[in-house]
Amino acid sequence: MKIxxxxxxxxxxxxxxxxxxxMQKRYKDKLDIEILSIDKLPMYNQDIELNPPELVVDLREKIKSSDGILFATPEYNHSIPAVLKNAIDWFSRVEPVLIGKPSMVIGATMGNLGTVRAQVHLRQILNSGLVNTLNLPANEVFISTIHEKLDEKGNLIHEPTIEYLDQVINNFIKWIEKVK
Ligand SMILES: Cc1cc2nc3c(=O)[nH]c(=O)nc-3n(C[C@H](O)[C@H](O)[C@H](O)COP(=O)(O)O)c2cc1C
Structure with missing residues (x-):
């Protein structure tokens, strides 16, 4: 499956x-996960939406041809970072390519609440009319104190988190098969 x-x-x-x-490495036998370069998108501007930058067009195509979307969000001031909101805004306009796409959400922060507040906002955004992904219900992945759960090479080494992620990924695959 392409994610x-x-x-x-x-x-x-x-x-x-x-x-x-x-996750790319751990689930490579089940999922081909590609990270979209949303960090290179300009700020959304309605004045250019009918003639958007090439990157918007390219990323729309990648979303359209995918089987599902993985959102990974830090928490910035109790919400999602602007870079993620900006991407969602681009993909919700002119050609709203997120509508009906299976999605799931994870989030990691150094704090104790593991992006709970950001994810509440994100799920609300994903429910809006021109975004409207088919987001995996429940299966909340709040990774707190992330700096203590990664080794020096950046690998997740916290077994309970890894085991939980394994379950959520299996549920996401079943969800994609169910709703597609
Ligand atoms: C501008 C800013 C605001 C932040 N606000 C919060 C916050 O409200 N809650 C929280 O738990 N962490 C907050 N943090 C900490 C980030 O969630 C943490 O640094 C996280 O690792 C950032 O994600 P990243 O490493 O993927 O960039 C904030 C960090 C920044 C830079």
């Missing part, structure tokens, strides 16, 4: 990116 991932961080050292890269 496109949107990671809400521009940082080269992003913990969320490290988790997604770990």
């Amino acid at each position: 496109v991932a949107m990671v809400g961080s521009m940082s080269k050292e992003s913990n969320n990116k490290k988790v997604v890269k770990f």
Whole structure:
């Protein structure tokens, strides 16, 4: 199955990116996960939406041809980072390519709440009319104190988190098969 991932961080050292890269390796026999370069998108502007940058067109095509979407979000000031909201805004306009796409959400933060507040906002956004993904119910992945759960190479090493992710990924695959 082809999965496109949107990671809400521009940082080269992003913990969320490290988790997604770990998932790329761990689930490679089941899923082909590609991280979309949403960090290169310009800020959404309605004045250019009918003649959008090439990257918007390219990423729309990748979303259209995928089987599902993985959202990985840090928490910035109790919400999702602008880079992720910006990408969702682009993909909701003119050609709303997210509608009906199976999706799932994970999030990692150094704090204790593991992006709970950001994910509440994200799920609300995913329910809006021109976004409207078919988001995997329940299966909440809140990874707290992420800096203590990665080794020096960026691999997730916290067994309970890994086991839980395994379950959620299996549920996501079943969800994709059910709703497609
Ligand atoms: C601008 C900013 C705001 C943040 N706000 C929160 C927050 O509200 N709650 C939280 O748990 N962590 C917050 N953090 C910490 C980030 O969630 C944490 O650094 C996380 O690892 C960032 O994700 P990344 O490593 O994938 O870039 C904030 C960090 C930044 C830079």
